[in-house]
């Protein structure tokens with residue numbers, strides 16, 4: 235028994251020799267976990283992170299709501315004659331933009347883990363190595379899913395009435411998610427290379443602002459100068475918006491859909507191996 | 518497989534180059550299993566780089582290293598199964614609570630959620646962190662953070678643990694706590710390799726140690742051997758009357774048969790001696806010559822002196838602790 239008080243915050247508590255010995259006593263190791271179990275654990279970590287740092291959900295929740303409301307009421311009347319007509323055009327695009335913008339968090343989170351040294355701890359564990367990244371992607375699924383649900387929910391409230399019905403909505407969302415996962419690899423790669431999460435954010439903004447705004451998300455490109463129209467038409471984000479719009483309103487845009495599905499495959503094929511290389515050789 | 522009698526760590530000509538810096542420049546180490554092995558060196562000596570190569574986090578640019586019988590490059594997975602590393606700077610999730618950090622690692626090692634929880638509680642209690650279990654790590658003090666970091670490395674007890682400057686920046690009390698943990702680990706059969714800039718820490722904890730400087734091992738042995746290699750302790754004598762110093766110098770030189778140094782204090786003299794008997798003789802010869810001594814001391818050579826003798830520069834004592842800012 236001790237009469238010493240240890241309640242002062244920050245005061246080191248006494249270390250009991252007996253407890254120390256018990257805690258260190260040899261015991262059976264748990265069975266080595268498989269790749270799925272480890273990936274799920276890392277996924278749990280990503281969710282725990284969201285719980286502790288809810289601010290990071292601002293971009294996932296508040297921005298999409300702002301964008302949807304702002305553009306619907308700001309441009310609705312001018313562009314399509316009525317807000318409700320414009321919403322039918324705009325909403326699939328806002329979904330695309332809302333999800334694409336938050337892909338950079340994957341890279342920023344990773345970069346932060348590297349800077350803080352947590353990454354080294356995980357890298358020295360005897361576990362299936364890609365699990366760390368798979369877990370991060372699982373966490374992203376939660377973020378992307380939440381953002382999608384908010385945007386679509388708000389759209390429905392405001393009067394978005396897709397002709398493709400529920401299945402169109404689901405399929406459209408899945409295509410957006412597939413594209414987002416492909417794009418995430420770029421930010422993961424940069425997450426290994428850049429020095430700070432902030433520099434990564436700046437770099438990704440430089441890519442994502444033009445890519446999402448200079449697209450057909452907000453307006454049809456026909457009214458643009460021809461050089462701009464040309465860019466907008468080849469912009470993969472336009473292709474994605476067209477494909478998603480098509481699925482949600484019940485007509486399949488074959489070319490756009492193909493481009494939208496092949497882009498993430500291509501991105502993954504290029505960047506996933508680079509990522510694994512960087513992972514193994516990070517200094 | 519590691520054959521019996523082989524070394525826990527064995528490196529030959531280990532090299533790591535960063536740009537033009539040869540951070541590790543041909544390190545040969547042979548470390549037996551069991552006990553504490555200390556790696557002592559000033560800032561930038563290459564301690565961390567060496568440890569990171571041994572813990573499979575960095576790939577060597579030259580030479581080979583075997584840890585518990587496994588090559589750190591070709592059999593990295595086998596090494597990782599049996600060793601763990603507590604780095605120089607805490608590698609914890611700052612946003613998570615202490616307990617969540619440990620539960621997460623427990624699960625990554627394969628414990629079911631419930632067992633991981635139980636293990637985390639056990640470790641938190643053992644390391645005196647019970648009260649802080651549900652506080653976020655970013656609110657921990659330096660000492661608490663260190664202990665949690667070590668706890669995180671022994672969620673599954675490793676056969677060998679690397680501790681990179683485990684006490685740098687800690688107050689004496691926290692330092693003692695870490696020492697207790699190290700001793701308990703050793704008692705339990707874990708081999709500990711620790712780096713330090715503190716000579717007394719190496720003296721207190723290490724069974725053997727290597728002194729490294731500029732990426733090379735410049736001396737190796739038990740603390741006793743290293744001290745003996747410098748020769749001797751120092752005899753310091755202080756006289757009542759500074760006027761008698763020349764006379765005292767002659768008397769001491771006759772008795773000890775070694776050169777006597779005149780200190781900056783005009784009444785003080787000193788000499789390196791390795792025979793305590795001679796010292797008694799020398800002191801009595803002083804009093805026989807009517808020279809009055811106010812003060813004398815015979816010191817063991819410190820590792821500081823060892824370090825100075827070996828490198829020609831003193832070991833830096835300033836700390837390099839940079840707590841990551843949340």
Ligand SMILES: Nc1ncnc2c1ncn2[C@@H]1O[C@H](COP(=O)(O)OP(=O)(O)OP(=O)(O)O)[C@@H](O)[C@H]1O
Pocket residue numbers: 517535536538539540541558559560561562563564565566567605714837
């Ligand atoms: N990632 C890196 N890139 C470039 N140089 C590096 C890198 N890591 C270490 N160095 C350099 O290698 C040398 C050895 O560094 P190391 O961190 O191993 O020293 P140390 O003995 O651990 O020092 P300290 O006591 O300050 O922790 C230093 O000159 C350092 O600047």
Ligand SMILES: [Mg+2]
Pocket residue numbers: 564565566605681682
């Ligand atoms: Mg170091």
